[in-house]
Amino acid sequence: MAREFNTVGVVGLGTMGAGIVEVFARNGIDAVAVEISEPALERGRATLAGSTDRAVAKGKLAAADRDALHERVHFAVGLNALHSVDLVIEAVPEHLDLKQRIFAELDRVCRPDTILATNTSSLSVTEISVATTRPNQVIGIHFFNPAPVMKLVEVVRTVVTAPEVVADVEALCARLGKVDVTINDRAGFIANALLFGYLNHAVGMFESHYATREDIDAAMKLGCGLPMGPLALMDLIGLDTAYEILDTMYRRGGRDRRHAPVPLLKQMVTAGLLGRKSGRGFYTYERPGSPKVVPDEATPVATEAALADGARAIAKVGVVGSGTMATGIIEVFAKAGYEVVSVTRGAEKSAKVCEAVKTSLNKGVVRGKLAETDRDAALGRISWSATLDHLADVDLVVEAVIEELSVKKALFASLDEICKPGVVLATTTSSLPVIEVAMATHRPADVVGLHFFNPAQVMPLVEVIRTIRTSPEATATARAVCAALGKTGVVCGDRSGFIVNALLFPYLNDAVKMLEASYSTADDIDHAMKLGCGYPMGPFELLDVVGLDVSLAIQRELYLELREPGFAPAPLLEHLVTAGYLGRKTRRGFRDHSHR
């Protein structure tokens, strides 16, 4: 029989603590909510009230249940109020000495059988536990932000945590409607160990003006389906907390430079820009604690006129190539009203692409998403050709041929001879340097990257890559075209992986390394990222879909360009590729798909 927890204490009612109190009280458990001072207690009370009021307003909580919830919470200043609780969860700032002091005091104040838990994200639970005389009753219970919403709890056992304490806490998680993964005491556990390198990298991109905050966040939301972008997430976590987590992970986790906090973070924390809780971080919020972003001096003007500013007029578009991407791109342009010239390497290929475009458009008609007349009009706007000469009068060329530099360079040299002046020449490369392609022409200022995602008809994101030679007009044109296609164009520099792949693949690679180190299982790691961070797929699910060979190739490129030791491809990934386990396409990758 698992132990019953009737009263639970929560220490620290900040970003996490207030949410944790709500989780207990919502599930019928009395909570003693403790803060360091009256004003801090008031803030915690206001956070809880704000969150439950929002839940009532959204129809997710009945007003009577909210009132009952509040009756279950007893607020107090000082740890003495915790003398008779069954379990304490500490959620004070991420400093080891502070947590150790609090645990030593909890050890004195609480009953001998009380379980003492920390919500730390990165500190050693073991080191915290030895500040007490009961390390076998100390455990990590790591909730995710926002605690009432996120389903995951990481239960962290140290080498001395008693097995029955682990079992009791697991049963409690189930009672709270949470899914738990139980793991050993390692810096960052599962989710943060995989998350924070990515977050820090995104801050680095922002710091170096590689892309704007809006574009970095939009890229990850629209390109990967994440619930929020990395900079918005940093604001939610709190920049002070994020800084401490990174700093601890750097020191505890083998001094991986990717965890060395980007200098900008420290500057922002020093300047009091802590994120949502202080009303300003990467973004500006309506008031401290508010989730509502308000415009500030860095907010881009997104009107149509602003988008068109400096952009050249585009009416006729050439698309070169006959693969999946070219097919999708032809359809997208034709549907958006552009005249399209498709160029392939022969009539047979053209016929195939034409068939594929027709099939795809017909699907839209069958699903009721496209009128027959619009389908016919779109098809009528496309002309099919097997010679580049037909691109003499287009305004924009989108190249989507095989991912080989020599082929692309030769093609761009030809385009340079054929196309009229002022044309924007775009490559859809996902891994080659755009500047290499640009320099094959005599007009590198007119060359950009237009990185569509697969399937182009569906994915709402396009990365616009600006090389060091690209003119502002060419970039503005590319961005305006994306908007006209109904896509979000995000502008970034010409570095391996652009925004999305540069941020996504190292994280996937890290997940493979974590599995390889036997820290956790593929199932638990997938669970942790989906339920703790709201990712639509776990890393191993995604790797199997993308293809392990493709993932390895991208990771190699990133490693070769940046020489970052942490980007070295995971040996397990290399071995699986060598063994022919490439993911769903070969029916076996990290998982066996032969029966599905």
Ligand SMILES: NC(=O)c1ccc[n+]([C@@H]2O[C@H](COP(=O)([O-])OP(=O)(O)OC[C@H]3O[C@@H](n4cnc5c(N)ncnc54)[C@H](O)[C@@H]3O)[C@@H](O)[C@H]2O)c1
């Ligand atoms: N922010 C996140 O997204 C997140 C997610 C999971 C876990 N965590 C972890 O949760 C813990 C708390 O982080 P946070 O972001 O909520 O911090 P926070 O700064 O938002 O809140 C900390 C609270 O602790 C209070 N406090 C400080 N000293 C105290 C004391 N002696 N007694 C009682 N209360 C005291 C502060 O007044 C403040 O309200 C950290 O260990 C952090 O790593 C944070």
